Amino acid sequence: MADITPPAYRSIPIIPKLIPGAMEGKGPFVATDKINEALGFPGHLVDDWHDKAIAKMGDLLTRFRSLKVYMDACVHCGACSDKCHYFIGTQDPKNMPVARQDLLRSVYRRYFTLPGKLFPKLVGARDLTREVLDEWHNYFHQCSECRRCSVFCPYGIDTAEVTMAAREILQSIGYGQKYSLEILGKVHKIGNNLGLPAPALKDTLEGLEEDVKEATGIDVLFPMDVKGAEVLLITPSADFFAEPHIDSLIGYAKVFHATGTSWTLSSMSSEAGNFGMFIGNYDQLRQAALRIRQAALELGVKRIVVGECGHAWRVAYSFWNTLTGVGDGADANDRFAQMLQKQLDHRYKQPAHICEFTWDMIEDERIELDKSANDNLIVTFHDSCNVARGSRMGDYPGGQFDIPRNIIRAVANNYVDMDPSTTHERTFCCGGGGGVLTDDLINVRVKGALPRMEMLQQVTDMQKVNFMACICAICKTQFTKVMPIYGFDRRMVGGVHQLVSNAIVLGKNK
Amino acid sequence: MNALLAILFYLATLLFVVGLFHRIRTYAVTPAPLKIPTTPAPTTTGGVVLRMTREVVLFESLFKANLWTWGLGWLFHASMALVVLRHLRYFIEPVWGWVVFIQPFGIYAGIAMLLGLCGLWARRLFVERIRYISTPSDHLMLLLFIAIAISGLMMKFVAHTDVIAVKIFFQGLMHFSIQPLPADTILVLHLFSVVVLLVIFPFSKLLHAPGVFFSPTRNQADNPREKRHISAWAAKMESEK
Structure with a gap:
């Protein structure tokens, strides 16, 4: 851990210069035979992986409209190109959402579209080779499926859908990721x-x-x-x-x-x-x-x-x-x-x-709260990516932003928001979501946390924030690991209900 | 040349219509098994229609993403829409009042469209990230549109063509009779570029136009707790038990 240095904060958050190949590598550990077979996937890379992979892609294209439309619709406008935390933190152009999608799209074009079959060079189509497969394994595990790119895409193309498809193709030919597949095995068994x-x-x-x-x-x-x-x-x-x-x-x-x-x-x-x-x-x-x-x-x-x-x-x-x-x-x-x-x-x-649940109880005055219990804290809130962009709370769109904040304001006296370009639907992923929260990807995790760390630094410097609440187990694990590398105290991170726990007055059932 | 262009137009139109219809049909019949609207999203169908309208007419998401791309892209698309509507006069007789009304604006739109295209191409050439993601076809596609715009504008401002004859030619096409076409190089270039555009449309990234309407992150209502959403192939898994 000691040899990991975080990327430097950007003095002005400008779009970084490209460093091609910055994150080239082998990607995360590959699942073992035992892990794969427990889930019904081939134990290791099958001999006819090429044909199997193309067939799997064809199968997914007929079952998931998202994939089909997103393979066709991208016009390379670049709207998403500077929106991914992994791109910002690594400067590797293949971590631009559009470039990540193109790793798959180039193969889609070659095998499933007429221009790609006739003029592959012209439309950026390429054969599925072992190198391409390795590239998929590497770069589709530098995506946390956080959906930030999909907010900005004029066609709503969601790289998460493309990443999921790529991973599904990989594991269907015995080239899945150890971390995620091992965990699924535990869920089924235990x-x-x-x-x-x-x-x-x-x-x-x-x-x-x-x-x-x-x-x-x-x-x-x-x-x-x-x-x-x-x-x-x-x-x-x-x-x-x-x-x-x-x-x-x-x-x-x-x-x-x-x-x-x-x-x-x-x-x-x-x-x-x-x-x-x-x-x-x-x-x-x-x-x-x-x-x-x-x-x-x-x-x-x-x-x-x-x-x-x-x-x-x-x-x-x-x-x-x-x-x-x-x-x-x-x-x-x-x-x-x-x-x-x-x-x-x-x-x-x-x-x-x-x-x-808790907010309803607070509104109904079913619980008694002593806000002063959190007076030692100046709290900010990190919107977890999939809560923000893939779900809702309450009765109206955007309730997922208001309800956790309402709770925090009800249980603590000191609350400040981080920069609005990084909260609500524009929030950055913690850097560890979507199957990336594993030590073999620690380099990806540290770099991917950069944009969130920059904004946290800003509110700690300006408003003396000393607690970042979040509502995600992955965020909590990722931040406690990564924040010390950026020079923060790991105890700055905690859950919203940790604050509730501090403030709630027990023994007076209503 | 008349006969050749006439045949090309027939073939291109056929390819365009059939190809596009086939593609749209594919999008329509491919199931979306899960609820994946990018939230916050509207909770009702009416809300979804509004969101889609904002997306298609105003390019709302692109506006959030990058003001330059939005400005240039919107200028190009809106101008092109006006230019296309202006061209209706070649296909209808008598020409509708509002088509007559927009004629002068259509000319300005032609210039604006060209400016937008040049701006977009400059972005593709000079912004490092965009250059990185561009394929040769991305550049050629812009060049094709630029060729259409320039040749069209040239016929207005540099070398007039006999638009009456052009109209007779297209009216003829619509009634399956081939009429003479002025033998102007620019006109032929203009029409040939349009033929190319029609042909590549159903096979290229131009599918973003129908595609956006089928994008589940934009066209689904955010009501998964209130209404069970299940695709046919997923429902089969339940009956197997």
């Missing part, structure tokens, strides 16, 4: 990304009950597998033991306690994060999500609430209804979805974000 088995989870939760009792004198419960509970909490498994994640978990439990809400965790479905999205495989995405459906049905819960996690909230908010029926509005003859939807209480949003 029920969470960390491979934390039920007894260990139980122990952890009991330990937490003791800790909170010691700190507050109150019996705040962390229930697991309670049938008939009202709320099923699905939270990223990092919340169970990682710092600072765990402080937010305590925050959720305190909110449930203070509002008298009966709730439970599930040991078989103890994970909100869904790496199936990262690897662009619908079946994996669906299988991982079905665990939540199963837990909800078995426990007979009325509500499903999701903890602080960015890509997970996108999957929950945008995809769960499609994948599992967690939501509302299924057709009357849709037996699969109706089975679950009949059980859920539709006076509430299904699923709900923990911030929606």
Whole structure:
């Protein structure tokens, strides 16, 4: 770690000069035979990878309109070219969203379009060679699927969709990424990304009950597998033991306690994060999500609430209804979805974000808050990319920006926003999302954090900010690792519910 | 030359219509299995129509991205729209009132279109990032439009062509009779460039025009919790159980 130096801040945030080849390399570790086969992918690169890859691309083009339209529609206008945090931090031109897409598009043109078949040089089409394959593996793992480019594209081209397709092609020929595929294996086998088995989870939760009792004198419960509970909490498994994640978990439990809400965790479905999205495989995405459906049905819960996690909230908010029926509005003859939807209480949003839950409780004055508990902090908020650009909270577009900020303002006296060119829908990814949060990509992670670090530095210098709240397990892990390299104290990062936990007054149930 | 251009126009138009129809059909029938609007997004269909209108008419996202590209791009597209409408007079008889009305504006638009194109090309040539991502076809496409614009303007300002005869030629084409066309080099160049444009349209990045309407990040309503969205191939997975 010591030999990693962060890129220098830009004195004026101008667009960097290109350094071709700056991030060339082997990319992340490749999944082993065992990891691949557990998920049904070929153990290692298959002999006829060329034909298999092209066939897979053809298959995806007929199943995903996004990919089909995005392969055709790009006009190389350059609107996205300076919008990616990995490009800004690395200056490698292949990290410009358009150039990243072109790694795939060039092959699409060669095999699926007439001009590419006839005049490949003219339209920038190229054969799929081993070099191209290696390039895909390298550069499609320097994308966090954060969707910032899609905000600025005049056709809404979302590089995340292209990255997902490229990764899906790679793993279908046995060339997938170790980190993401290994984690998916753990989810299928054990029920969470960390491979934390039920007894260990139980122990952890009991330990937490003791800790909170010691700190507050109150019996705040962390229930697991309670049938008939009202709320099923699905939270990223990092919340169970990682710092600072765990402080937010305590925050959720305190909110449930203070509002008298009966709730439970599930040991078989103890994970909100869904790496199936990262690897662009619908079946994996669906299988991982079905665990939540199963837990909800078995426990007979009325509500499903999701903890602080960015890509997970996108999957929950945008995809769960499609994948599992967690939501509302299924057709009357849709037996699969109706089975679950009949059980859920539709006076509430299904699923709900923990911030929606807490904000409702604050608005209803169901919890008592002592803001002065956070007076030692000057707080700013980092909009997590997939919450900002791939989901919503509350009843109106943009609620995902207001609700977390409303909560922070309700529990703390000192709040400032970072530069508006880097918040709300324009927020930068932390640099670790979408399957990049692994030590074999630490160089990518450090460089990708640059734009966020610049703006954090600005508010720490000007407004003495000393706490950056976020609502994502990956953001929290990434920042605690990367911020010390930029000279920040790692304890500056924490969850929104960590602040809630500080301020909430227990023992006065209303 | 008359017969050749006439045949080329027929073939090009056929290719354009059939090719474009085929492409649009492909976009329309390819499912979008997941809800992926770039949020914040409108929650209703009416809202989506508004968002798409802003995107197509005002280039809203591009405006957020880069003012130069937006300015030049919008100038080019809006001017071109006016120029195309101005050309309606060659295809309809009697000419509608509003087409008569826009004739003088169409000329200014021709100049504006050329300026926009030159600006866009300059950007492609001199901005390092844009130069990096440009393929030969990106440059040639701009050159083609520039050729169309310059040859068109030349017939107005430098060497007039017999527009009455041109109109008779196109009216004839529409009724499958080949009429004589003035033998002006510039006119032939102008028309031939348009033929090329029609031919490459369904096979090139010009598909961004129909494509934007099918872009799921822009055309989906943000209502996944309220309404279950499922594609046919994904629904099959549920019945297999």
